[in-house]
Amino acid sequence: MGEFVLPKLGADMSRGRLVEWVKKPGERVARGEVIAVIETDKANVEVEAYDSGTLEKILVAPGSEWLPVGTPLAVIGGEEVQSAPAPEVPRAPPTLPVSAPRDSPPAPAPRAPARAPEAPRPPVRPREAPRAAPAPRAAEGARLHVSPAARRRAQALGVDIATVRGSGPDGRIVLEDVEAAARGASLAAPVPAADKRTRMREAIAAAMARSKREIPHYYLATTIDLGRALAWLASYNAARPVTERMLYGVLLLKAVALALRQVPELNGFWIEGHAQVSEAVHLGVAISLRGGGLVAPALHDADKLALPELMTRLQDLVTRARASSLRSSEMTDATITVTSLGERGVEAVYGVIYPPQVALVGFGKVVTRPWAVDGAVRPREVVTATLSGDHRASDGHRGGIFLDALDRLLQEPENL
Amino acid sequence: MTNDEIKAKVLAALAAVAPELEPDQLAPGANLRDELDIDSMDALNFLVGLSKAFGIDVPEADYRKLSTLDAIVGYVAARIGKR
């Protein structure tokens, strides 16, 4: 028996609204399958189930009001809960090394397979007791009773503690409440409805303010000759119909993904004072939304995808991002962010890292510049690549190696 | 296919990438990229839409010709006509 709760889909998400139930009561749900569509301050997100079983009961109807992260939405029951294998799940590899400390995975991790090791932990007490008698929420301005462990976990997971309802003694917010909130499970006072764009602004504001407050950024830039890459791409596209063509951005993404293998400390998270390098490379692609705002959903395993596949995934991701139909895992488990503002003529981007990630790669506009080649000055198409690094997790020297690797990779587009 | 029919299909393809588009307010000569905040991905998706609607494939070399609504309608008309 499991509760399906409103999941935390990003460091800056504190609430969501149920848009649609994809599964109906009585239907089988496999872990990792899309069960519902949730509206967040940023996008509509297809949310996956964490348990396999039968969708027994729906607790919240679509179109309901804003709900705090952690609100129970449905009951998934059945004999196979937890013990069921999850063959349907397309991607098995956990986001983070298995040896990571128990409380390591931040919000980005709660993709079903990665959660498996934690799932069997038995409840500390009968669930019903605290749920049946939730303590009143602390009055406005009153000090919240939060256990130290819960407070720290909330910080790591980016959970706004004020939105979590405590189930501990005297209504104290305890560790499990925060963890539940991160995957979904508590109640909080409704937040006044606001204009969607305003809400997204607030969400971005929270994440970016936290980043600038906590992360000691360093910035590096290099100019990369894109001549060979663009020439290779032109010949590639010339031979293909429009449906099979690639954007040069795909080359940049693949090159970033491969360069990260050489400087892995840029790919991962800073959590609770420790760097956690991710084995998988999930590129968060910054996608500006029409009318303002942005999301940075993940292109999973970008380092392992062939360019055409990467293009297809990117196209799908951008389309769904702009149609507000991202999946929960895409929203949460990027290991680094890549942003390109070249479309609007920007020459260089010095980006703000999206916590708890530790790096952001930026690309500007492709411009033609005089360039010294073999002793002669020639016009070449170049792009300025920048790296914003978290100095707690890496040093400028390593960042420089990354940019250098990026440059070299882009000189051999056929090998990308 | 008349130019109006072409224009209607083009607008439909545009609307797929720029849902907030209000056709009446789009000046025929306005630069679409600036007017509609079209980026390269939108452009590519739009071309895919054109390809489906008209059965034509736009080579990369022609992309720069498709800057305004009028230009697109003209380009499509010419391409259809050529067949």
Added chain:
Amino acid sequence: MAKLTYREAVRAAMREAMAADPRVFLMGEDVGLHGGAFAVSMGLFEEFGPERIRDTPLMESTFVGAGIGAAVGGMRPIVEVMTINFSLLALDQIVNTAAALRHMSGGQLSVPLVVRMASGGGRGLAAQHSHSLEGWYAHVPGIKVATPATVADAKGLLLAALADPDPVLVFEHATLYPMEGEDADDTPMTLGRAAVRRAGDDVTIIAYGGSLPKALAAADALAAEEIAAEVLDLRTLRPLDVEAIVASVAKTHHAVVVDEMWRTGSFAGEIAAIIMERAFDELDAPVARVASAEVPMPYSKPLEDAALPSAEKIVAAARRLFS
């Protein structure tokens, strides 16, 4: 492994040490023919004679002080103080001399002395024979404090104490003497290592000495309520295995400290402070203490039971952390 009682294990350790090392001897009140007030040294007098099993007059301060002198003089004395309450008569020697000698001599003198004493309540011995003051001694740098809670530790920790170059006080909770258990194996024990006596994920019950059986019983009861308690036996209060405490609390996020000392100024308070200092961010609830009532130990059984920690009180304290 053979079964024996805690009392026999202490005796076995003394016998083994005396057989192996002619410097080891026992002195105290009634330790000779009488075999000790708690029959711990029974038979040793016959075996080792009056030179090495020395009955002393009633003079706790002086026979402990003489033990210090003998230790500095090259012997390995074991001094038995009949009960912990009587040790207060020797507090001067323990604190002002045994603990201080090495430091105030600039490292010139070590005091390899072992002082054993029966401690704790639960036997109807009232207000002058029943207390738990080991935390007072653990307060003092320069001495070490062992509180064996199992039969194996009764032997192993005493042998470790005898092997130690510094003064070690061994507190034998008197209710443990008749307890049967497995003998220690031959692996030498080290002072300063706690032991997880039962593993669990939900709450750490920290106990030592006579409180360990109560903690284990409480863990059994909690298991029935789906609360998986980890029971950590401190084994020695000084040196204290801080890392073990922190590691367990980091795992369970909840702690109940069981201590037979009076709550005010109890050693449990020290443990709680350490958890606060070292594992504050791991806590999911305040540290709970189960300690003795603030009253000289009463004689009547219902009152004494009420004054002491019990498995039920530990269970209740653990439960309160969750509800």
Added chain:
Amino acid sequence: MTLERLPPHAPAIERDHAHQLLRQMLLIRRFEERTEERYAAGKIRGFLHVYIGEEAIAVGAMRSLTDDDAIVATYREHGHALARGVPAGALMAEMFGKANGCSRGRGGSMHMFDASRRFYGGHAIVAGGIPFAVGLALADKMQGQSRVTACFFGDGAVAEGEFHESMNLAALWKLPVLFMCENNQYAISTPLATSHSEPDLHLKARAYRLPSEAVDGMDVCAVETAVARAAASVRRGDGPYFLEFRTYRFRGHSMGDPQRYRAKEEVAQWEKRDPIVQFIDRLAREGLVTDVEIAAMERDVANEVAWSVEEAEQGPWEPVEDLEKDVYTPTDG
């Protein structure tokens, strides 16, 4: 308190021997005068209890003990340490709190140790060192050693329970302890008669069946003779022995003692029996010392004291990183 004369005691004495005793008493006197001065200058902190007036006891007693015997003393132990042979520099440096002090600056004036000379402190809990001395003697007895543990304590300690327990245990177990009570008439400010129902302290030991004597503590030769006799008895295995030395401290209990509890006249009266002055008088009378020899001795002692101050001044402080060193014995691994 009136001055009490014990029977005159003047055994014959060799010239060299006499000079050695005199020099040691002078060294203690001049050394301590210098510590008072350094204390006033703020170089020595805490309590400083000087032995001035009582030098004959430590000097006479040590003369009758062997290097193998153990010494346990009190917080007024500068004289005993010097008489035992602990270098003046190590003692002065200890009082300065320096790392080259005999206790590495951990003990100070009240806790001087030199294990290499079997000088076991330096105990500042009155009577606290007595059971310790009993234990050292117990160890010797159990190990078959024929050596003596000499335990010094004051008249104040005789009122403590540990004194009585220790007399009893040492007598009961026939332990080789030589109990030496330095009765300087006052426990800080409390006169003997106010502390003790039986002010004849050596009689108390009799109750425990110890042989005991009262000795003139201002007469170095009397002390030496008595200790030789007592130590021989102890060494023979006849069990503990108790000596009470009647003496007087010329200074207050410690530095800054206003001494309201005794009359200046009383002090002046005792000062007439200054052990050094008395001894010089006797030696001069017997033609065993000349003014020139005394002047040379004074000069020599002054040099040694000056050198000790120099050693203390130049000595290093123990690094603060070593604060917690020497609480426990380091063990391998």
